[in-house]
Amino acid sequence: MPTIVHEFDWPDRVVVGTVGLPGSRTFYLQVRAGAQIVSVALEKQQSALLAEKIDELLDQLMSHKGNPFSIPTSTPVELVDNDPLEEPVAEEFRTGSMSLAWDPSTVQVVVEAYPFVEGDDDELDEGALEPTDVLLVRMPVGTARAFAKRTREVVGAGRLLCPLCSEPIDADGHTCTLPGSP
Numbered sequence: 001m002p003t004i005v006h007e008f009d010w011p012d013r014v015v016v017g018t019v020g021l022p023g024s025r026t027f028y029l030q031v032r033a034g035a036q037i038v039s040v041a042l043e044k045q046q047s048a049l050l051a052e053k054i055d056e057l058l059d060q061l062m063s064h065k066g067n068p069f070s071i072p073t074s075t076p077v078e079l080v081d082n083d084p085l086e087e088p089v090a091e092e093f094r095t096g097s098m099s100l101a102w103d104p105s106t107v108q109v110v111v112e113a114y115p116f117v118e119g120d121d122d123e124l125d126e127g128a129l130e131p132t133d134v135l136l137v138r139m140p141v142g143t144a145r146a147f148a149k150r151t152r153e154v155v156g157a158g159r160l161l162c163p164l165c166s167e168p169i170d171a172d173g174h175t176c177t178l179p180g181s182p
Contacts, residue, residue: 006031006038006092007136009106014139016047016151017085022159023170029095029113030085031137037086040113040135041094044155051151053100054109054144061102061141069107071141079146093133109144111137 008014013032018025027047030039042050062071096116103110113135139147159168165176 001130001132003131004133005136006133008033008036008038009138011137011139011143013081013086014137014143014147015081015083015085016042016051016147016154018154019085019089021171022157023168025158027154028085028089028091029111029135030089031135032086037090038092038135039085039089041091042113043095044158046095046098047151048155050098050100050111051148051155054111054148057100057102057109058141058145058148069104069141072145075146075149076142079142081146081150092135095135103138106138108138108140111135111139113137 008031011031011033013030016027016029018027020026025044027042027044028039029042029047029050030037032038058071061067061069062073093115095113097114099110099112101110101112102108114131115133117131159170161167162169162174162176167174167176
């Protein structure tokens with residue numbers, strides 16, 4: 001079966017957002033170009049790591065002599081996007097692996113997301129090695145910087161942490177267990 005490629009070369013919008021309450025949120029990477037919208041589910045840790053690695057990539061590119069790619073040091077104000085995900089959120093797939101790259105020919109950050117595949121490596125057959133879907137997003141450097149900032153904010157907007165044990169406090173309460181307590 002051929003791989004379905006959801007490709008966005010110059011998206012109108014690319015964001016990470018959530019559905020649900022803190023403690024039971026589902027994270028989504030959502031991309032839109034015109035009327036085409038694709039949403040893929042991510043883990044919170046994947047979202048945080050993606051934002052971190054995008055910022056690292058952009059910071060490395062900035063350090064090149066003379067910043068030849070005009071990488072912004074912070075999020076351009078005109079690219080700030082605090083709007084919720086576009087409804088309805090229709091999950092194309094749950095993300096397993098991701099890749100991040102730089103395309104100097106278009107001066108864009110490239111993100112690829114592949115579906116999660118269950119099972120042991122021993123159980124996978126040759127046909128399962130080809131992904132069924134892939135999300136391919138190419139975004140300009142300003143958009144990438146804004147994407148990383150928003151993603152960090154979304155990840156950080158979860159449950160409050162207990163000041164004593166640093167564990168998340170659930171909406172239905174919290175039992176603090178300090179080290180050395182009976």
